[in-house]
Amino acid sequence: MPESPNIIEVRDLRKIYRVGEVDVHALRGVNLDVPRGEFLAVVGPSGSGKSTLFHILGGLAAPTSGTVSMDGQDVRALTDAGRTELRKRCVGFVFQKYNLLPTLSARDNIEIARSIAHRTGPQEEWFKDALKLLDLEKRLDHKPRALSGGEQQRVAIARAIVNHPAILLADEPTGNLDTKNSEAVLNLLRQLNKKIGQTILMITHNPEAAEFADRTVHMRDGEIVEAPAAGH
Amino acid sequence: MINKLVIENLKHRPVRTFLSMLAISIEVTMVLTLVGLSYGMLEESVRRTRGVGADVIVRPPGSSALTLSNAPMPEKLQNYFAGLPHVTRVTGTVVHPLVFPESVTGIDLAAFGEMSGGFKYLEGGPFQSPEDLIIDEHYARQQKLKVGQKVNLINRTWRVCGIVESGKLARLFVQLPVLQDLEGNQGKLSQIYLQADDDANIQTIIKGLKDTPALKEYGVYSTEELVSLISVSNLPGLKAFIAVIIGLGIVIGFLVVFLSMYTAVLERTREIGVLKAIGASPGYVLNILLRETAVLAFFGSILGVGLSFVSRWLITTLVPASLQQKIMPEWWLICMAISLVGALLGTLYPAWKAAKQDAIEALAYD
Ligand SMILES: Nc1ncnc2c1ncn2[C@@H]1O[C@H](COP(=O)(O)OP(=O)(O)OP(=O)(O)O)[C@@H](O)[C@H]1O
Ligand SMILES: [Mg+2]
Numbered sequence: 001m002p003e004s005p006n007i008i009e010v011r012d013l014r015k016i017y018r019v020g021e022v023d024v025h026a027l028r029g030v031n032l033d034v035p036r037g038e039f040l041a042v043v044g045p046s047g048s049g050k051s052t053l054f055h056i057l058g059g060l061a062a063p064t065s066g067t068v069s070m071d072g073q074d075v076r077a078l079t080d081a082g083r084t085e086l087r088k089r090c091v092g093f094v095f096q097k098y099n100l101l102p103t104l105s106a107r108d109n110i111e112i113a114r115s116i117a118h119r120t121g122p123q124e125e126w127f128k129d130a131l132k133l134l135d136l137e138k139r140l141d142h143k144p145r146a147l148s149g150g151e152q153q154r155v156a157i158a159r160a161i162v163n164h165p166a167i168l169l170a171d172e173p174t175g176n177l178d179t180k181n182s183e184a185v186l187n188l189l190r191q192l193n194k195k196i197g198q199t200i201l202m203i204t205h206n207p208e209a210a211e212f213a214d215r216t217v218h219m220r221d222g223e224i225v226e227a228p229a230a231g232h
Numbered sequence: 233m234i235n236k237l238v239i240e241n242l243k244h245r246p247v248r249t250f251l252s253m254l255a256i257s258i259e260v261t262m263v264l265t266l267v268g269l270s271y272g273m274l275e276e277s278v279r280r281t282r283g284v285g286a287d288v289i290v291r292p293p294g295s296s297a298l299t300l301s302n303a304p305m306p307e308k309l310q311n312y313f314a315g316l317p318h319v320t321r322v323t324g325t326v327v328h329p330l331v332f333p334e335s336v337t338g339i340d341l342a343a344f345g346e347m348s349g350g351f352k353y354l355e356g357g358p359f360q361s362p363e364d365l366i367i368d369e370h371y372a373r374q375q376k377l378k379v380g381q382k383v384n385l386i387n388r389t390w391r392v393c394g395i396v397e398s399g400k401l402a403r404l405f406v407q408l409p410v411l412q413d414l415e416g417n418q419g420k421l422s423q424i425y426l427q428a429d430d431d432a433n434i435q436t437i438i439k440g441l442k443d444t445p446a447l448k449e450y451g452v453y454s455t456e457e458l459v460s461l462i463s464v465s466n467l468p469g470l471k472a473f474i475a476v477i478i479g480l481g482i483v484i485g486f487l488v489v490f491l492s493m494y495t496a497v498l499e500r501t502r503e504i505g506v507l508k509a510i511g512a513s514p515g516y517v518l519n520i521l522l523r524e525t526a527v528l529a530f531f532g533s534i535l536g537v538g539l540s541f542v543s544r545w546l547i548t549t550l551v552p553a554s555l556q557q558k559i560m561p562e563w564w565l566i567c568m569a570i571s572l573v574g575a576l577l578g579t580l581y582p583a584w585k586a587a588k589q590d591a592i593e594a595l596a597y598d
Contacts (some may be wrong), residue, residue: 028364060509060591081513095595103240108233113510115233157511158395 006032006069007166007199010055013066015052017220026052028222029066034167039193039200041210044219050203053219054169057201058091059083071166088117091162092168096175098152100144106155109141110162117163126196127162133191134158150181157188161198168192168203174209186212238523241496241514248492253532255488256575259472259513260536260567261479265543269397270470272558273333280353283400284457285348285424286323287434290441293449303448304420313426316440320431321347324421325401326411328386333554334371336385337402347427348400356394359407366388366405368398386414405554420431478570485574489525490507493582497521505594506585512586521583529575533568 015027026049034040042050049202055061055067059075062083068075071090078086087093100109114120123131131137134154144152153173161167170189174182189210192198202213218225242249288311292305297534307324312321314587323343331334341358345351350406351358354369356379372395377383383390390406412418434454441452464470497504504517543559 055592084508084513085509087509093509095509097595099509099595101237101506103244103454104237108236108240112233112237112401112507116511116516160295185488222269 001108003034004166006033006036007036007071008032008201009067009069010053010057011067013053013062013068014064015049016057023223027056027066029224030224031222032217034199034201036166037193037197037199038215039213041203041213042201042203042206042217043207043210043216050219050221051171052222054093054171054201054203057167058093058169059086060093064103089163090166092163092165093166094129094153094156094160094173098144098173098176100152100155100159102144105141105143106136106147106151109144109155110140110159113159115163119163123130123162124164124194125171126164129160130161130192130196139178148181149177150184153177153181153185154188157185158175158190161192166199168198168200170200172203172205174204174206180186180210182206202221215228234520234523235245238520238527239521241500241524242527245496245499247374247498249528251530252488256529256571258484259481259484259488259536259574260335260533261539261543261573263477263486263567263570264536264540264563265547265559266477267474268540268544269547269555269561270464270474270558271314272556274462274467274470275465275558276556280401281398281455281459281462283348284344284425285427285454287428287431288437288441289321289429289451289453289458290424290426290428290447291451291453291457292422293451304417304422305424307421310421310424313424316437318429318437319426320429321427322424323347324408325398326353326408326422327402328411328414328421330385331403334404335402335465336404336406336411338408339405340403340408341405343555344401347425351394351396351400354397355397357468358394360393361391362407362410363388363390364407365393366396367392368400368403370394370398370554374551374553388414393546410524467562481567481570482574482577485529485571486578489528489575489578492528492580493521493579493580493584496524497582498585500586501589501594504589505591508589508591509595516588518538518583518587521579521586525575525579526572530568530574532575533564533571534562536567536571537564552574 006110010030010032013027014025015032017024026043030049030053039185042053043052052061056063056075057070063076066076069088070086073086075086100106101112107179113114134157136151136154136158139147144155145180147155153187157173173183175190177185189200189202193200202209204210257474276516290309292304310322312322315320321343322341325344326338327335328338351366365385367377371377375383377392377395379392379395381392383392385404412420426437428437438452441447441450464474507517541559544547546557547557
């Protein structure tokens with residue numbers, strides 16, 4: 001595959017869920033290009049297909065038709081094992097619910113992601129810098145229930161990037177946070193984007209949150225309806 | 233790291249973990265106790281048979297090695313046997329069965345003592361009167377009997393005259409003629425024991441007896457032959473019994489672990505989704521649950537081995553005369569394997585369910 005400046009290329013992507021006798025068209029021909037190193041916000045009403053798009057990009061669900069290229073990989077051609085591999089190496093997920101493993105400490109939540117990707121040994125320097133940005137050093141030995149929502153979300157971000165994924169997918173990362181914590185998390189995402197060049201896609205309902213991104217795209221009824229060239 | 237997750241998961245639900253281990257340990261204890269009882273009681277029976285000191289045993293027509301016919305033999309046979317070459321001593325007994333496994337044995341104390349080396353009295357002494365009863369230490373302990381106390385057996389009141397060291401034929405002894413009278417079998421015996429002048433002549437004696445036409449229907453055995461027949465492999469019922477216990481053990485382990493892991497998987501739906509979202513393969517999820525089960529089975533088995541000592545202590549304290557449990561280290565590994573097999577079978581379905589669980593649905597799950 002020729003080297004493309006776009007780390008994500010989506011063409012006429014469709015996803016149909018079959019619920020009993022009814023077909024639900026969650027995505028109706030999405031086209032999207034994301035250049036490497038971009039921080040992109042995805043906004044749109046509830047049910048417009050934002051999460052579905054992320055699940056396909058991240059290999060959690062298979063597309064019905066269309067083409068999706070993630071960091072040069074044709075996602076549509078992937079088997080189950082191939083999608084597992086994609087999640088392991090190419091993408092990192094952050095969710096609205098922090099989704100930390102409750103029985104493990106913050107440190108071990110991060111370590112288990114490394115061990116699943118068969119990465120052992122000490123953490124890399126860039127990641128230690130990222131941890132400083134996240135301001136988590138003092139909280140690493142606590143279990144999730146002893147952490148605030150903002151802290152849990154920062155641990156989840158650390159876990160999502162520890163394997164140095166090409167793309168970070170964040171589905172409403174500030175949806176459960178108050179203004180102050182939201183701002184901290186958003187600042188952090190922007191710094192990760194600027195300092196280590198992390199490509200980030202973020203779903204949000206909040207226009208102020210979208211302000212932190214380089215660019216915003218809008219979704220409606222399973223399509224991207226407008227994509228302003230630049231958000232800044 | 234995977235081991236840490238396994239341990240933390242087990243620690244997260246200590247009651248579930250402890251109860252699962254306890255249930256597995258009870259399964260193991262059950263197998264060890266029942267198998268230990270099977271072997272222990274057979275060995276006790278061998279020990280007491282040897283304790284008579286006889287080399288050859290003659291049983292009435294219709295008996296087999298393991299069952300005693302109650303067709304009695306005439307007492308006069310003893311005189312005939314005593315006159316045979318190489319036979320040094322002869323003594324006969326009558327056995328009156330009580331509630332299984334107990335029985336009362338009528339003996340000629342002098343002749344029996346000569347052959348067996350004599351009773352060792354821990355308390356009291358030999359028979360004084362017809363209603364006297366000699367019991368062994370285990371029976372005395374189990375029934376809390378002392379010398380001089382009265383006991384009702386076979387519709388009669390007896391007086392304990394002596395308590396003897398266990399290991400000689402039976403646990404309860406009365407005088408032979410008294411028991412013969414009670415049974416209305418005067419002059420009849422249910423077993424006759426012979427002692428040879430030399431071990432080398434035992435087979436000669438047996439051959440002589442078997443070649444005697446008048447004894448054709450009688451059972452003639454060397455003690456060693458009889459003892460070798462008292463073994464698990466010679467008792468088809470016992471073999472089947474042990475197989476059933478093992479089967480039950482596996483089923484119990486299966487059920488316990490199935491329930492435990494099934495609820496664990498339901499409870500962790502979300503966590504399993506998270507693991508998948510960060511790149512865990514179905515095999516990885518399976519691996520976590522199998523390891524968790526293996527830990528439960530391993531520690532449950534160790535606890536079960538420990539509990540089998542407790543069950544033996546209870547048995548020897550409460551019912552030493554009726555039951556003997558043998559501690560069998562060679563069965564410890566077998567039991568561990570049994571509990572592991574049951575546990576792994578029990579995890580298969582929950583683990584398969586977890587492994588194929590859809591990550592998106594799991595993450596949407598509350
Ligand atoms: N697993 C599924 N099975 C059936 N229908 C689904 C499934 N997942 C999503 N849908 C449907 O697809 C459509 C798009 O859902 P999606 O979750 O992508 O929306 P969204 O934009 O993320 O909404 P929200 O802002 O509420 O999170 C909806 O109509 C939803 O009901
Ligand atoms: Mg959504």
